């Protein structure tokens with residue numbers, strides 16, 4: 075990837091990954107026909123679709139791109155005949171373990187080399203308390219067999235780690251569990267599960283308390299089919315926010331970006347750095363706030379990233395580190411130790427990738443310090459190990475857009491997990507000319 079001469083135009087990003095997974099899962103549990111428009115057709119979401127089909131749902135993509143789902147009803151999931159291949163997707167794995175946990179079925183979960191290293195103990199613990207049984211690979215890893223139980227036992231569980239996946243796994247298990255299942259979230263994480271479960275008709279309440287957000291779902295629930303419009307993914311838009319900020323002369327508008335406040339930490343952080351981001355046409359689409367974002371090149375300054383932003387930008391740290399590499403001064407991000415258990419260890423991966431491109435980075439156990447150029451080109455000229463991690467591949471592609479020497483990815487294929495048209499969009503903006 076070479077430096078971009080200009081970066082101009084109007085683009086749309088694909089559907090939100092978190093909302094796409096949940097659209098398929100909840101539609102597959104509703105009785106009747108649901109329709110989903112704007113579904114992200116990335117590998118992670120397709121893994122969820124295949125798993126829901128393997129457990130009995132009828133899921134069809136129409137020629138017009140609308141997905142039509144006939145669900146089996148809560149409690150109606152069938153025993154899958156073969157192992158569920160989750161590919162690279164942590165969200166599919168952890169949320170589906172929650173669904174299986176309260177059904178009288180057994181499912182084996184497998185995944186790629188990256189997913190097979192990721193910790194599953196965080197869902198095994200609460201779901202075991204609900205009565206599910208697990209046969210895992212040492213260290214709580216995949217491959218793993220999950221034996222669900224019905225009726226499962228409702229629990230009251232305080233999340234030990236800020237994770238929307240763990241929260242969602244418990245709430246999904248609670249759907250088919252008689253009584254009240256409660257998750258207490260000391261630190262708020264993305265709330266798509268709560269919004270969508272309520273939208274599908276589940277009896278769910280969210281109450282603030284001194285301990286945090288108290289989320290209670292009452293089972294056994296009946297879900298009503300829905301028509302869903304999936305907003306564009308802010309985590310995908312983040313690449314263009316940073317790209318346009320660092321490439322001189324850039325002027326990019328990204329349309330239809332999800333602006334759920336539990337997801338917009340990257341916009342707040344970039345604005346603190348001096349980014350020129352304008353929100354246009356704020357509106358509500360499918361129950362979620364959405365806006366178009368116009369981003370123009372601007373000089374960036376280093377910040378200390380407020381740790382309270384962490385959950386609302388957890389997937390955006392790799393590209394934030396790229397912004398930091400072009401900012402004036404040393405940006406410091408702490409309180410983000412979760413980055414070490416994503417598709418790769420994203421702290422070490424980005425420290426090594428940016429380091430190989432001549433950027434000074436200092437790793438902390440829970441974050442990183444990055445010293446930027448003040449807007450000048452970074453040296454570049456390295457080949458980057460993408461480590462089966464889509465966000466490392468895309469972040470380093472953005473880093474290349476204003477580098478002195480080309481930056482090469484050893485493997486660009488991981489991009490397809492969350493953003494299959496990423497390189498097409500880069501071409502559309504004039505970066506590959």
Ligand SMILES: O=C(O)C1=C[C@@H](OP(=O)(O)O)[C@@H](O)[C@H](O)C1
Nearest residue numbers: 092165236237238239240388389
């Ligand atoms: O619930 C979700 O859809 C997600 C939650 C986050 O993971 P954690 O729950 O592990 O923080 C995030 O990193 C992931 O991309 C999607």
Ligand SMILES: C=C(OP(=O)(O)O)C(=O)O
Nearest residue numbers: 162163164165166389416
């Ligand atoms: C962490 C991510 O996804 P998942 O956990 O679903 O693999 C991500 O998309 O950055």
